[in-house]
Amino acid sequence: MIFFGNDQSNAIDKLAEAGHVYPISKEELERSMKMKKLFISCPMRGRKEEDIKKSFERMHEIAEAIFDEKLEVIDSFIEENPPEGVNPGIWYLGESIKKMADADYFIGLKNCCKYSGCLFEKYAADHYDIPSFVIDLEYVAPDVEEVKPMTEPSHE
DSSP: OOOOTTHHHHHHHHHHHTTOOOSSOHHHHHHHHSOEEEEEOOOOTTOOHHHHHHHHHHHHHHHHHHHTSOEEEOOOOOOSOOOTTSOHHHHHHHHHHHHHTTOSEEEEETTGGGSHHHHHHHHHHHHTTOOEEEEOHHHHOTTSOOOOOOOOOOOO
8 A cells, every 4th residue: 555644644543443453553553654764874075065966876776776675865964064163073973873863774885994984873873773784985986085094193
């Protein structure tokens, strides 16, 4: 059955009134009938908005193929600037993690340790049991140059 708007809730109410017994609660049934949400993690710093959106489109298509269902993408692109006096990287990460709280699925990068925000997003997905898939950077963000590994600071 396909429902639109309040028709879904009304149909569930009618089934319940008719005496049908569900192995799950009405709330769980409603939640299971909604489109699942996908959180996409990819490098954004220093990239053009157009390139980021292309990466999101590619990763969305891959996730739908991997998870075998249509997925609604959580808009994790943060357009506002951090307030003055805060660490911008941590501020952006915090905003991103807030959005991830709605995720049913996660897609990110293999070897994401080169991109700290992506690393922490993947860590959160793994440790909070969000089903995940990772992909190589060159397939989804060919415009991103490889980041050189961090080296010890010179004491000259």
